[in-house]
Amino acid sequence: xxxxxxxxxxxxxxxxxxxxxxxxxxxxxxxxxxxxxxxxxxxxxxxxxxxxxxxxxxxxxxxxxxxxxxxxxxxxxxxxxxxxxxxxxxxxxxxxxxxxxxxxxxxxxxxxxxxxxx
Amino acid sequence: xxxxxxxxxxxxxxxxxxxxxxxxxxxxxxxxxxxxxxxxxxxxxxxxxxxxxxxxxxxxxxxxxxxxxxxxxxxxxxxxxxxxxxxxxxxxxxxxxxxxxxxxxxx
Numbered sequence: 001x002x003x004x005x006x007x008x009x010x011x012x013x014x015x016x017x018x019x020x021x022x023x024x025x026x027x028x029x030x031x032x033x034x035x036x037x038x039x040x041x042x043x044x045x046x047x048x049x050x051x052x053x054x055x056x057x058x059x060x061x062x063x064x065x066x067x068x069x070x071x072x073x074x075x076x077x078x079x080x081x082x083x084x085x086x087x088x089x090x091x092x093x094x095x096x097x098x099x100x101x102x103x104x105x106x107x108x109x110x111x112x113x114x115x116x117x118x
Numbered sequence: 119x120x121x122x123x124x125x126x127x128x129x130x131x132x133x134x135x136x137x138x139x140x141x142x143x144x145x146x147x148x149x150x151x152x153x154x155x156x157x158x159x160x161x162x163x164x165x166x167x168x169x170x171x172x173x174x175x176x177x178x179x180x181x182x183x184x185x186x187x188x189x190x191x192x193x194x195x196x197x198x199x200x201x202x203x204x205x206x207x208x209x210x211x212x213x214x215x216x217x218x219x220x221x222x223x224x225x
Contacts, residue, residue, distance in 0.1 A: 035214075037163075045155075045163065045206055045216040061214075095162055103210045104153060106174075108162035 004030075004096055004109035011115045017084040020112045022096030024077055033099040034079040036070060038092040039111075046092075050099055051079065086116045120145050122207055122217035130225040137194040139220045141207035146187045151211040154183055154192045157219075158203045166205075167192060199224075 003025040010018050024030050033052035037045050049060035051070045058070050069082040079096055094112045097105035121144040131137055141152070150170040155163035165174040167183035170190055180195040194201055202224050207217040 037216075044219045045157075045208075047208075047214040047216060050214075099210075102149075102151060103214060104151070104165075104168050105163075105208070105210065106165055108164070111162055 002107065004098065004107055006094075006096060006109040006112045009113040009115070011117065012086050014087055014116055014118055016086055017082060018086060018090075018114050019080055019082045020094050020096075020114070022079045022081070022109050024098075030072070030077050030079065030098050032101055033103070034070070034072060035097045035099045035103065035105045036068075036081045037095045037097065037105065039095070040089075040092045048081070048094075050103060052099070052101075052103075054101070083114075086114075088116050090114065091116045120147070120209055120213055120215055122209060122215055124205075124207055124217035124220045126220060127218075128221045128223060130223050131197055132225045133197050133199055135197050137192075137197055137201070137222055139192040139194075139205055139222070141185075141190040141192070141217050143188045143190075143209065147190075147209050149211065150186060151209055152183075152185070152190050153208045153210060154181075155206045155208060156201075156203050157206065163206065194222075197222075 007021040012018050035050040036048040049070050051058045067084050072079045097108040123142045125140045152170045154167040157163045166177050171183045182193045184191050204219045204221050206219045
């Protein structure tokens with residue numbers, strides 16, 4: 001069964017950056033695109049952005065636009081989410097998910113906890 | 119920007135009962151791009167329903183989705199113990215956004 005495997009938990013200082021990776025297990029490849037969603041402690045889900053290599057497009061939520069960059073290394077099938085200028089409000093679990101052509105998040109990774117603290 | 123409002127915030131029911139969860143959009147959702155997810159504590163969300171009424175692979179048929187335009191419903195026909203969780207609706211495609219969630223708890 002295909003799984004999405006994300007990189008491990010991170011602790012970061014305010015003002016720094018974090019890069020989270022996401023890769024399909026085994027020889028499986030992410031077919032269409034990847035969506036990133038975050039969840040602050042005890043709160044709901046927030047769509048951050050997505051990448052569709054098949055269309056050569058990326059889209060970001062207005063709230064994080066300018067601070068987030070989503071990329072994909074097509075040779076390895078690994079997606080990355082880079083978030084800069086971190087504040088305590090960025091403390092959250094960050095999820096990646098495979099997306100179909102309509103941007104529907106389908107299969108989710110296990111989540112990566114990013115803690116921003118001085 | 120579309121806002122998705124889920125109701126109720128918390129729903130208390132017993133196993134075997136029927137659950138009806140609502141998701142209302144502030145504007146009409148085009149092409150029925152509305153999905154429902156289930157999330158249990160310390161787990162990632164799991165896709166249940168897409169295109170408003172299509173069940174995802176492996177989802178039991180006690181889960182059903184309906185609705186169009188601005189009003190959508192997730193129905194669980196007969197609650198099993200493993201169904202108690204938080205449920206989110208999600209508009210995908212253009213201007214993606216999640217609802218705030220409905221917690222389904224055991225009465």
